[in-house]
Amino acid sequence: MSVLKPVILKIGGSVITDKKGELAARTQEMSRLVEEIRKASVQNLIIVHGGGSFGHPVAQKYAIKEGFKEENQKIGFAETHHVMTVLNGLFMDALIWNNVSAVSITPSSCVITKKGRIQRFEENPLIMLLRMGFLPVMYGDAVFDTDLGFTILSGDQLVSYIATRLNAERIIIGVDVDGLYDADPKGETNAKLFAHLTLKELKALQNRLGEPTACDVTGGMFGKIAELIPAIEQGISATIVNATKPNYIYKALKGEKVEGTLIEKE
């Protein structure tokens, strides 16, 4: 089944939730973003959102990402998936009651990973949604893993997988900072924003920074970007913008000039 090249919009968990709280949704931010998405009216859009203060605290508490090791993790897996469906439900509320024909796809129901990487993906529902002109919405989720039993599938891995698989037109990554910096912009006052990076420059940066970690020097941003490398290698551009600033997502969706980091193959 052929589909037009989709635009993939990632909305970070830090944008639609308050990461300092627990189960703290920012419903007003969701409504504002939905209004921007509605106004931009992009055909073949796919949205993927993160977990923020819904998925992360419980996944961490029960070490879900590390896989099934003991019985008491099971309720943790159940909770992690459940709170993600709750967050997704709030975002779907904002879309659907604003008359957007959006349909959620549950990653744990259609994706199986192997050692944390996507191995199987029943992509027919996603493709049928796109062909019929719906807006599919996916999210980071607790999923089943052939080797680990279960693990966490990040929204970022999902974005990169879908982008390469469906040969996306472009990727937009909405976060709570202005783009990719050479240091943590929330800590370092002298952190410098990259306005544009080629794949070569990105890889040089990767070598300089070493392996991405949860507390990498770019404030956790580099780990997310490293996930995108396969898509960028395939010629799909990625724009990182501050989704907490009004109209930035709208402008990025419309392809208008907006402050942020544009990463391209060349």
Place this chain on the structure above:
Amino acid sequence: MSVLKPVILKIGGSVITDKKGELAARTQEMSRLVEEIRKASVQNLIIVHGGGSFGHPVAQKYAIKEGFKEENQKIGFAETHHVMTVLNGLFMDALIWNNVSAVSITPSSCVITKKGRIQRFEENPLIMLLRMGFLPVMYGDAVFDTDLGFTILSGDQLVSYIATRLNAERIIIGVDVDGLYDADPKGETNAKLFAHLTLKELKALQNRLGEPTACDVTGGMFGKIAELIPAIEQGISATIVNATKPNYIYKALKGEKVEGTLIEKE
């Protein structure tokens, strides 16, 4: 992947919602049922629930079952799926916050139908859940259809499909009446309850009643039962019990004697 023969429990939408209302959940009934399910502690249980006053009114309003015919049905499809995830979320709340390791599987994310009948089913998440000892929960949903674009997949079709596919031990159908009657028990005071039916008797009844319709003389029950015939033919028994009566589901799950209709191959 082999799994032990599962027990499949269907919970009718009329049990966990008020069908006279719209989006009217019976959360107290959900809590009571969860307590019975928890207490019965059946291994390899799968739950499937119906839509009641969540899925049905909106699906009917937009004629979702009949398939995609015009653009304005799209928001109806989105709404139907969304309200079903909301109802499922309430039921999952009741399970998970009562410490049951239950995980929902979203039918529209893993099932594709062809002219209303299940054609593809990515069953790996369901099987992995069972193997790890989780309680999988599915539900009637608005799904994608290769020929119709979209349609409604009933919880009853799902029950029968999963039962035959996984060679279930038995099926329990929880409804808001005492079993299968020869007339509508909500209208006819002389309606007679069948305590036991063989497949042969069931088929004779089917010939006498004609094609199942939404308003068949058994109060809509016969249409649900007709869906189960392939499973019963395979030797899987089905017990219809009144889930609104305390402890009936508990007893049925434990395999204890309980008022209702037992349908067996012979």
